[in-house]
Amino acid sequence: MLTLVPQQSASNEPVISARNLVKKYKDFAAVDGISFDIAPGESFGFLGPNGAGKSTTMRMIGAVSTRTEGDLSIIGLDPNVYGPEIRSQLGVVPQSDNLDTELRVRDNLLVYGRYFGLSRSYLGPKADELLEFAQLTEKAKARVDDLSGGMKRRLTIARALINNPRILLLDEPTTGLDPQARHILWDRLFRLKEQGTTLVLTTHYMDEAEQLCDRLVVVDKGTIMAEGSPASLIRQYSTREVLELRFGSENNAAVAKRLKGIGDRIEELPDRILVYADNGEHELARVTELGLNPVTSLVRRSSLEDVFLRLTGRSLIE
Amino acid sequence: MSTATVGYTNDEAKAKAMALGAKMRRMGGWYVAEHRLRGMLAYLQTMIATSIGTPVLYLYALGVGLATLIDANIGEGASAVPYLVFVAPALLCSAALTTATEEFTYPILLGFKWNPIFFAINSAPISGGQIINGVFYAVTIRLIGQSIVYYLFMIAFGAIPGLWGWLTILTATVTGMAIGTILMAYTASMKEDRGQLAYIMRFGIIPLTLFSGTFFPLDTLPAFLHWIGWISPLWHGVELSRVLAYGYEEPGSLTAVHIAYLLALTIIGVVIARRVSARRLNK
Numbered sequence: 001m002l003t004l005v006p007q008q009s010a011s012n013e014p015v016i017s018a019r020n021l022v023k024k025y026k027d028f029a030a031v032d033g034i035s036f037d038i039a040p041g042e043s044f045g046f047l048g049p050n051g052a053g054k055s056t057t058m059r060m061i062g063a064v065s066t067r068t069e070g071d072l073s074i075i076g077l078d079p080n081v082y083g084p085e086i087r088s089q090l091g092v093v094p095q096s097d098n099l100d101t102e103l104r105v106r107d108n109l110l111v112y113g114r115y116f117g118l119s120r121s122y123l124g125p126k127a128d129e130l131l132e133f134a135q136l137t138e139k140a141k142a143r144v145d146d147l148s149g150g151m152k153r154r155l156t157i158a159r160a161l162i163n164n165p166r167i168l169l170l171d172e173p174t175t176g177l178d179p180q181a182r183h184i185l186w187d188r189l190f191r192l193k194e195q196g197t198t199l200v201l202t203t204h205y206m207d208e209a210e211q212l213c214d215r216l217v218v219v220d221k222g223t224i225m226a227e228g229s230p231a232s233l234i235r236q237y238s239t240r241e242v243l244e245l246r247f248g249s250e251n252n253a254a255v256a257k258r259l260k261g262i263g264d265r266i267e268e269l270p271d272r273i274l275v276y277a278d279n280g281e282h283e284l285a286r287v288t289e290l291g292l293n294p295v296t297s298l299v300r301r302s303s304l305e306d307v308f309l310r311l312t313g314r315s316l317i318e
Numbered sequence: 319m320s321t322a323t324v325g326y327t328n329d330e331a332k333a334k335a336m337a338l339g340a341k342m343r344r345m346g347g348w349y350v351a352e353h354r355l356r357g358m359l360a361y362l363q364t365m366i367a368t369s370i371g372t373p374v375l376y377l378y379a380l381g382v383g384l385a386t387l388i389d390a391n392i393g394e395g396a397s398a399v400p401y402l403v404f405v406a407p408a409l410l411c412s413a414a415l416t417t418a419t420e421e422f423t424y425p426i427l428l429g430f431k432w433n434p435i436f437f438a439i440n441s442a443p444i445s446g447g448q449i450i451n452g453v454f455y456a457v458t459i460r461l462i463g464q465s466i467v468y469y470l471f472m473i474a475f476g477a478i479p480g481l482w483g484w485l486t487i488l489t490a491t492v493t494g495m496a497i498g499t500i501l502m503a504y505t506a507s508m509k510e511d512r513g514q515l516a517y518i519m520r521f522g523i524i525p526l527t528l529f530s531g532t533f534f535p536l537d538t539l540p541a542f543l544h545w546i547g548w549i550s551p552l553w554h555g556v557e558l559s560r561v562l563a564y565g566y567e568e569p570g571s572l573t574a575v576h577i578a579y580l581l582a583l584t585i586i587g588v589v590i591a592r593r594v595s596a597r598r599l600n601k
Contacts, residue, residue, distance in 0.1 A: 013328050040327075059601060064440055066600055075331040084346070084443035085339030089331050092441040098434045102357040111356055114349045115442035117341045159438075166331050 015040045015075055015167055015198050016061060022069035023056050023222075030056040032222035033070065040166075043199040045209045045216035047304070049312050053222040054202035055095060058171050061200060063087050075166065088116060091165030095172045097152045099144045105155060106131060106140040109162055116163035126162065133188065134158040150181025157188065168192060170201040174208060186211050206304040218311050225311040230304050237310055238302040239264050241280035245273045245287065245294040255292060262286055276302070342443040350444060350452020351459070354425070358460065368417075369464045373471035376409045377402075380533070381475055392535065399479070399564050406477035407486050407559035408532035410468050411493045414461050415552055418494030419523050421457040422502040423515050426591075429453075430506065430598060437599065446596035450502070454588055457498065461491040479564050486559040489580075493555025496580040497523075499587025506594040526550050531557065554579045 014037035023031040031053040038044045046054040059065035060072060063079035063086040072079055074086045099108050109127035110120070118126070131137045134154040139147060147155065153173065160168060173189065174182040189212055193199055203209050209216050210230045218225045218233070226233055243263065247255045249271055256268040263277035277283040280299030287294070342349075358365065381402035391398035429436035429449070436449050444452075465487040472478050478486075501518065508514065529539065529546045530553035536544060547553035558576040560566035 015328065015331075062441055064437075064599060064601075075335060076328040077332060077335065082335070082339065084342050084445065085332075085335040087441060088338040088342065088443040089335050090441070092438075094437065094441070096434075098438040100353075100357065100435045100438075101433050102360045107356070111353045112438070112442065114352060115342070115346075115439060115444055117338055117345070163442075 012039060013076070014038055014073075016044075016200065017073045018057075018061075018070065019072075020070040021057070021060065021067055021072055023053070023060060023065065024068040029222050031060070034217075034219070034222070034224050035070075036217055036224070036227070038198065038200060040198055041196045043193045043212055043214045044201075045213035046200075046202040046219050047204065047206070047209050047213075047216050047308060048202075048219035049204060052219045052312075054219055055171050057219070058169055058200070058202055062090060062092050062169050088163070089166045091160030091163065091168040093153075093156050093160045093168070093170040093173055095175070097156045099152060099155060099159070101144045103144070104140070105136060105142050105144060105147070108144065108155065109159055112159050113162040118163065123162070130158040130161055133161070135184065148181070150177050150184065153177060153181070153185060154188065157185070161192075165197070167198045167200060170199065172202055172204070174203075174205065182208070206308060210304055218308060220312045226307070233307045234302050234304060237307040239276040240278045240302055241276075242300055242302050242306060243275040243277060243280040243283050243287075244296075244298040244300065245275065245284075246271065246296045247273070247292070247294050258290060258292065259287065274306075276306075339443055343445075346444045346448035347451030347455060350439060350449050351455035352452075353439070354453055354456035355459065357425070358456070365460070365464075369467045370471075372413050372416075373409070373468045376413070377406060377471055377475045377477065380405050380409065381477060393566065399566075402475065402477050403479060403564050404560070405533060406472045406475070407490075407563040408530075408556040410465060410472065410486055410490045411552060411555040411559055412527050412532055413468055414465055414490040414494035415497055415523065415527070415555075417461060417464055418457060418498030419501055419519060421460060422453070422498035423505045423518075425453065426502055426505040427508060427511055427515070430595075431508075431511070436595070440599045446599040447592035449599075450506070450588060450591045450595050453502065454495070454499065458491060458495065461494045462487060465490045477563075480562060482562045483564075485562045489555055489559045489562060492580045492584065493551055493559075496551035496555070496583035496587070497526075499584050499591060501587075503587050503590035503594055506591050506598065526552050551580055551583055 016038040019035045020033045021031055021035065022029060022033055034057065046057060048054050056065065060067050060079065061074060063074065063083040066080055075089055077086050079086050100111065103111060106127050109130060110123050113123040113126065128137070131140055134157060136151060136155055136158065139151060144152065144155070157173070170189070174185050177185065186208070189199060193212065199212065201212060213230060215227070215229050216233070217227045226237060228236065252268060252270070252273055256266060256273050259266055259273065259275065263275035263283045265276040267274040267276070275283050284297055284299065385401040388401040392401055392404040393399055439449055440446060468490070469478070469484065469487050505515065529543065530536070530550040531547050532552065536547040536553060554576040557566070557568065558573060561568060561573055
C-alpha cells in the first residue's frame with residue numbers, strides 16, 4: 001500500500017515561477033505574457049475556455065515546449081537548459097491518454113519507471129502499490145484497450161506517479177469521464193494534495209476547480225484575466241447568490257427593462273434573466289412586488305461558473 | 319507498505335534532478351530501446367516465424383528450386399559460383415531490408431500519431447533524439463538476431479563457402495539501417511498516413527529489391543539502368559556481402575565505397591530523424 005508522509009515544505013520559495021511568459025506560433029501568441037508563482041504543496045489551476053493557452057502553458061511548465069519570451073523557473077531551474085533534469089522531478093498527465101497499447105496495464109508502469117532510472121527490483125512492488133492506489137489491481141494483466149475511459153485515466157495518473165514526482169501536472173484530468181469516474185479521480189487527486197504533492201491542473205470544469213484548487217487563474221486568449229482562490233474570485237467577480245428568473249423566451253427582454261435597480265447586476269440571456277445579489281430571496285420578493293410573476297424562479301449560490309462566464313464571455317469558443 | 323516523502327526544498331529537488339538528469343542524458347536511448355524491444359514481444363511469434371520461414375522459403379525456392387534452371391556459374395574466373403552461393407547473400411540483405419522498412423516506419427508513425435507514446439516518453443527525462451536512438455538500437459538488435467538465424471540457414475544450405483562469411487550478418491544489418499533510417503526520418507515528419515508508406519514499399523522498396531543486383535548481376539541490365547544499383551543501398555550491401563561470403567572480386571576502392579555509402583546513409587538518416595523528432599515533440 002502506498003503511503004506518502006505529508007510534510008511541511010522546508011521553504012516557501014515557489015516551485016514554479018513564470019514572468020511574462022510568451023509562446024508564439026509564427027505571429028499567433030498562444031500564451032501572451034502571463035506571470036504566476038506556485039508554492040510547494042499548493043494545488044493550482046488554470047481555468048479557461050478551449051484555446052485559451054492552458055495546455056501550451058502546461059507544456060512549457062513540463063519542459064517539453066520552448067518558450068518564446070519571458071522567464072520560467074521550475075524547482076529553480078530553467079527548462080530551456082535543464083529539460084531532462086526538470087522532467088525527472090515531474091509527473092505528467094496529458095490531455096489525451098497516451099498509454100502504450102502494445103503493453104499490458106502493469107507493464108506500462110514498469111516500462112515508464114525505467115525512464116526515471118529506476119531499477120526493475122524497485123519498480124515491481126512500486127507498480128503494485130500504484131495499481132492499488134488507482135484501484136486497478138484486478139486489471140494488472142489486462143490490455144490497455146480493454147480498460148474503460150476512467151480506468152485509462154487512473155492508469156495514466158498512476159504512471160505519472162511512478163517517480164514520486166514533486167510536481168504533478170494534470171491537463172484536463174477528467175474531460176470525457178462520467179460522474180462516477182470523475183469523483184473517484186478527484187478522490188485520488190485530493191489524497192495526493194493532502195500528502196503534499198504540488199498539483200498543477202488545467203480544467204474547464206468549474207466544479208473541478210472548486211474541488212481541487214487552492215488557487216487558480218482564469219486564462220483567456222493567452223492572458224490571465226483573474227487570479228485568486230475560488231471563494232475570493234466569487235467574492236470579487238460575482239455576488240453571494242444568483243436569482244434565476246424565467247418569464248418565457250418572448251417576454252424576458254421586456255421584463256428585464258423593468259428590473260432595473262433590482263440586485264447588484266442583471267444579465268439577460270435568451271432563456272432566462274440572472275439577478276446577481278447577496279440575498280436572492282429578498283430580490284425575488286422585490287420582483288414580485290413589482291407585479292411580475294416569473295414562470296419559474298431559482299435562488300442559488302454564486303459559483304465559479306458565474307465568474308468564468310463573466311470574465312470570458314458567453315459566446316461559443318471553438 | 320512503503321513510504322515516500324514529498325516535503326522538499328528547491329535545492330534538494332535540484333540536486334536530485336541534476337544527478338538523475340545526467341544519468342538519463344547518458345543512458346536515455348537505451349531505456350527507449352528496452353521499451354521498444356518489450357513492445358516487439360507483443361509480436362514475438364510473428365518475428366520468430368518470419369526469421370525462420372523467410373530463409374527456408376527463399377533459399378529453397380531460389381537457391382535450390384530456381385537454381386536447377388541455371389546451369390552456369392554466376393560471375394567470371396575465380397569469382398564464378400553456383401547460383402545458390404551468388405543469391406544467398408543478396409537474400410540475407412533483402413530480408414534485413416524488409417524488416418528494417420517495417421520497424422523504422424510504422425512504429426514511428428504509431429509513436430507520434432496513432433498511439434502517441436513518444437510524447438509520454440518525452441515527458442519523462444528523455445529527448446526526441448534519444449527516442450530515435452532507442453528505436454535505432456532496438457531495430458539493430460532485431461536485425462542482428464534475424465541475420466544470425468538467416469546465416470545459420472545459409473550454412474545449412476551450403477551457401478557460404480568463405481571464411482569471412484559471418485561478416486555478412488553485419489553487412490545485412492547495415493544495409494537495413496541505411497535505408498531504414500532514411501525512411502525513419504521521413505516517417506517522423508509525416509503528419510498523416512495517406513498511403514505514402516504503402517506507396518514507398520510498393521514502388522520504392524520492391525523495385526529496389528529487383529534491380530539491385532540481387533537475383534541477377536547488375537551488369538546484365540541495360541547500361542542506362544545501372545544507376546539504380548549505384549544509388550541503391552541494397553546493391554552496395556549485396557556486393558559487399560558477396561565479397562565477404564565467397565570472395566567476389568571487385569576493386570578494393572569499390573568495397574570501401576560500399577562501406578562508406580552504407581554508413582553515411584545510416585548516419586544521415588539518424589541525424590535527420592533526430593532533428594525532425596525533436597522539432598515535432600517541442601510543440
